[in-house]
Amino acid sequence: MIRYTLKCAEGHRFESWFQSADAYDTLQGKRLVACAICGATDVQKAMMAPPVPKKGRAAEEAPAPVPVPTPTPSLSEPAHPAEALLRQMREHVEKKSTYVGGSFAKEARAMHLGDVPERPIHGEANADEAKSLIEDGVPILPLPGPPPEKAN
Incomplete structure (x- = not known):
């Protein structure tokens, strides 16, 4: 490892x-x-x-390594308060809207054109689909951060 x-x-x-x-x-x-x-x-x-022992010293006699001054965040806690707010925003949107998966562009366009009733949705769209929606005036926004199933 x-x-x-x-x-x-x-x-x-x-x-x-x-x-x-x-x-x-x-x-x-x-x-x-x-x-x-x-x-x-x-x-x-x-x-x-990395800690490097001085020449002639055995590894067990090497001095303790000097910590690098750049702290690394815990993976379970946000490194910055804004990250916690963005996570809360994403969770709120996901709780208050319907996940439509890869049909997001189709659903958003249909609502914009009045073909189906408007409702809060979230889902996935590739770059070309998102660009086309924006160019056509469909109000969309990306959710901050990766989807939970794509976070490592």
């Missing part, structure tokens, strides 16, 4: 364990390594300071 300190494009720092360095490289190459805070998949290894 190997532990890496990672950093996403948004600047969040977190730690994660991998079976091996090759396992990390494979997962990262497939964009399966995601930020534990925001879900972004643009993740890179951050600078780490």
